[in-house]
Amino acid sequence: MLKTFSKGGVHPAANKLSADKAIEILPLPKTVTIPISQHIGAPAKLLVKKGDKVKVGQKIAESGGFVSANIHSSVSGTVSKIDKIFDASGYKKPCVIINVEGDEWEENIDKSKDLKKDISLSAEEILKKVSEAGIVGLGGATFPSHVKLSIPKGKKAEVLILNGVECEPYLTADHRLMLEKTDEILVGIKILMKALNVDKAFIGIENNKPDAINRFNKFVENYDGIQVVPLKMKYPQGGEKQLIKAVAKREVPSGALPIDVGAVVHNVGTAFAVYEAIQKNKPLFERVVTVTGKSVKNPLNLLVRVGTPTINLIEAAGGIPENTGKIVSGGPMMGKALVNTDVPITKGSSGVLLFEEKESKRQDVQNCIRCGKCVSVCPMGLEPYLLMNMVESKMWEELEKNNVLDCIECGSCMFTCPSQRPLLDYIRLGKSTVTKIKRSRKK
């Protein structure tokens, strides 16, 4: 019997169109647009100005606090402009625009492909280097990784969980990475284990990726303390709290962090980035992105430099099909529609998804029929229909009491609603309002 999380969950069609396409390297664009805020937390502070020459891997913005991350240049060339540009969030953010000239890397980056297994650094040195390399959670939430690695006083990490679930339909970036960089990911996991001082690590992989499970099972023998956990397919298993429940059978209480139950979760992509940062001195400036969609000519996985315009990726996949209605950054469940095709790829972009016009249109909203489906699928055990009603009547205090802030915005409720009610839209508004109220209360 395969493991999975207990509460709720839905089964959207997997549509992993690009699963058997090896990762290709996207040619360098003419210009890149690098937002200086690609992570959760304080935006980074600019270090370059117009006219500066930069190399690949050069730090161009410095972490603006503890929960923040460094930003490195993904290309070599000249800074042509610093401007406010739309990014995938739909807001204008300060960006560094660099004209690409050649491909000159910082000298200390090891460009060779050899596997380097020995970990020479100590736990503190690893933490420092991860922070220096600007690594953030590559699953999509972009939480700075060094924060997750710094265990608060009085708490102890007991288990490291690697997220190779990729429960979002369509996306295959992590899947391909697991197949092609298996050894590197495993060394990355060993590094993370050393940094956290844990001797157990589990890799959670859903059983729709049997090739990845088999491959890891074969390779894992050479590494102590790492175990593969095949999981039953269910969305949103890639959610941090759901994964901990599925793999370690621990439940993170409302308002608490995974570390409160002794667990630390990292994405497999993050493990690979950690490997590259520690063993190869390479900061995080490129990532694997899936470009996909039912009408896309050639759905594929691309290794892309941060800051590349989305249109370049789409062109590599055969251009925008005529019947496209929406272009989404991320997966179909949690992704966000882009405001234009020049939006740059950031550290958090896991996929570019082109929806056909008929798929992308929202259907007419009907009345709630009190079927309770949203309640039964909510992986956090909330009552979405009730929360929506409360937001409609502006009952902010009641919302807080009903744990609206626990919502992980997975969209299962809206996916399952037979009346196509915009549950998540309302809950999101409730979350942001309650957060504002809570913040003003602290002051």
Place this chain on the structure above:
Amino acid sequence: MTILVTIITLVSIGVIAAVILFLVAQKFKVFENPKIDEVEEALPGANCGGCGFPGCRGMAEALVNADDISTLFCTVGGNETMAEVAKILGKEVTAKDPMVAVVRCNGNFEKRKRTNQYDGSATCVMAANLYSGDTACEYGCLGLGDCVKACNFDAIKIDKTTGLPVVNQDNCVACGACVEACPRNIIELRKKGPKDRRVFVSCVNKDKGALAMKACKSACIGCGKCAKVCPFGAITIENNLAYIDFEKCKLCRKCVAVCPTGAIHEVNFPAKKAVAKPEKKKQTEEIKEEINKTSENKLN
């Protein structure tokens, strides 16, 4: 005989009950200032909340209990109602200038191109929570009508040709419900002005000039021409955005003339032709004078 007994019993029960009720009413009597009812009668009874109290009754209680009622104001009834209330209470009020809601965005479909389509729930507050809107201006009106839904007085409507809300100044009572409802803080309460005339900057874009201009052709670009030309120092520029202080503004409209993008609006002034002509004459005379002066200088 039975009839007599019945009548006596019922009458005595009635009398006893009346005595009990009378005593209880005396014992638990709640004193309420009769003036509260009087004042409530004088208030318009709209229960709009524009005064900051839950309804007209709340306002009436506050008015009766307060020593100084000059800080309280009924926006719906205006000065007349307040004078009446003052008469009832024997307190003093100072007349306040009537206010009106003003929409500070003039990015219509023509000036502000739509760059994407919004497909989510049709409320401004939700769209604003999600992203920066369907135009390139992240400050401007979203046009989904939260202000219209908030208005109890049928005073604000979305103009379908421009996509922007329009305030009906005769219906507007300046209760501030729309100001609160707008997630972009576009609507402001301003002085209605003498003869309902007013001048204001109809833009809230805080981006630098070039960026603002790219998003909307009629955005305030913070050039500062209006501030320079204003003889009363009523205009301040902050964060690339001009703001006209309505207390200082004397409605000379010099700023309207110099604004390069047309972001400064004038309302209810007589038709331009009648006013513009003498101004033009003046200008030409001035220019002539200046030319004359320079030629004189040259001769000298």
